[in-house]
Amino acid sequence: MDEAADWLLRLREAAGDPRVRDDFSAWISRSSEHHAAWHRVRESWHLLGEGKPVYEHVWRPRPLQAPSIGVGKGPRVRPGNHSRVTRRRWQWAATTSAIGLAACLLVVVVPSLLLRLEADHLTTTAQSRLVTLEDGTTVYLAADSAIKTDFSANRRQVRLLAGEAFFDVIRNPGRPFVVDASGVKVEVTGTAFDVRLSSSATQVELARGAVGVSFDAAQRGSLARLAPGQMLVVDRKSGAMTKSDIAPEDIGAWREGRLFVNDATIGAVVEQIQRYHTAWIAVPDVTLAQQTVTGLYDLRDPDRALRALVQPYGGKIREVSRFARIVSRL
Structure with a gap:
């Protein structure tokens, strides 16, 4: 599914590039799983009203034909009223099932596609990746994670869109570095720390330096400061902040x-x-x-x-x- 989503974006961005088309044809013909994943991703994207699908012939099923009734090589017998009612019921059931399947696909596939459109750097399931930003800061992305960067002359900001990342920030007092993880902001000038984003909480682990962690949705805009060897868990629903100690070797342990x-x-x-x-x-x-x-x-x-x-x-x-x-x- 991840690969199919990537191909969808590549084909949209380079629709006229024959090399991209050839590479895609080789990928989709490699296995039935690739073909099925492309079918699901493309159909879901089409449901969003994105216009006529690219490579529609690859995934659109052939129209079903109503079966004829006959015996041997004799003449066909036209279906009666009972057959028409049965066919209408079958069509209704098929349409209802298709709508239900489409809804499920939208829930599962569309968020992944939208994330890919927004992210500057991302990883897939069980994949990690080391990214070097324009200021020399390194970001180690955990599996199924994504970030978006926004650098200006006096501020460096990174949004953690999903998953987890370990940041080793190049020091620059005149240009603070801020990580925003669903409203929880970690601000530094130069340090090393890990940020983990889940559906309900944001966790920060500090390996080196010092950081300030704030959450605007919490009462009075709570601010917590961490020292090396400390971790902070922010419950984004209640705004509660829980600080505790963590062994240095366990900070960003997912890297190992x-x-x-x-x-x-x-x-x-x-x-x-x-x-x-x-x-x-x-x-x-x-x-x-x-x-x-x-x-x-x-x-x-x-x-x-x-x-x-x-x-x-x-x-x-x-x-x-x-x-x-x-x-x-x-």
């Missing part, structure tokens, strides 16, 4: 394939592991998802990490297929 969490819910940890797992992970047991854990998990083996995460609470991992995992206590 390890995930360190401190008093985090199982649901939140699963959300982090999901970025390293190619299968969709579901935790339908709400009580289990709300249990808290502190530990270190192996991101190089996401299934093993999931088992270690939930076993203390009697949880099990059920492999529905290579595309899905269900976490429960049943």
Whole structure:
């Protein structure tokens, strides 16, 4: 799906480039999974009203024809009223199913496409990437992460759009460096720190230097200052800030394939592991998802990490297929 989304954007940006078309043809013909992913991504994009689809012939299904009724080589028999009613019901059911599928595809695919349009740098599932910004600052992007940069003469700003990143900032007192992670702002002049963004919280871990962390949505615009070896978790719903100590080797531990969490819910940890797992992970047991854990998990083996995460609470991992995992206590 990630590759298909990338191809969609490349084809839109270079629609007349024969080399891009040839490369795309080679990619889509490589496997049935590529063809299916392209079908889903392109159809979802078309539902947004983006005009006639590129490579429409690749994904648009052939129109269905109503079956004729006959015996052997004799003449065809025209369907009766019963057949017409059955056909209308079938068409209604097919249309309803298509609308439902399209809605699901919009929920799953469109946010990923919009993120790609907005981001300047991004990674996909289980992929990490080292980016050097124009001022020499290095940003190490974790899996399934994205950033957007906005540099001016007197300010350097980076928005963490998704996932996690480790920043090693070039010092420049006259040009502060600010990271914005869903309203939580980390401001520095030169330092090294990690920022993790989840659906409900933003976490900052400081390896070197000093940072100020603010959250405008919190009461009185709360400001917290961190020293090396400290971490701060900001609950973006309540505005609560929780500061604690962290071992230097655990700061940005994902760079070495390890995930360190401190008093985090199982649901939140699963959300982090999901970025390293190619299968969709579901935790339908709400009580289990709300249990808290502190530990270190192996991101190089996401299934093993999931088992270690939930076993203390009697949880099990059920492999529905290579595309899905269900976490429960049943």
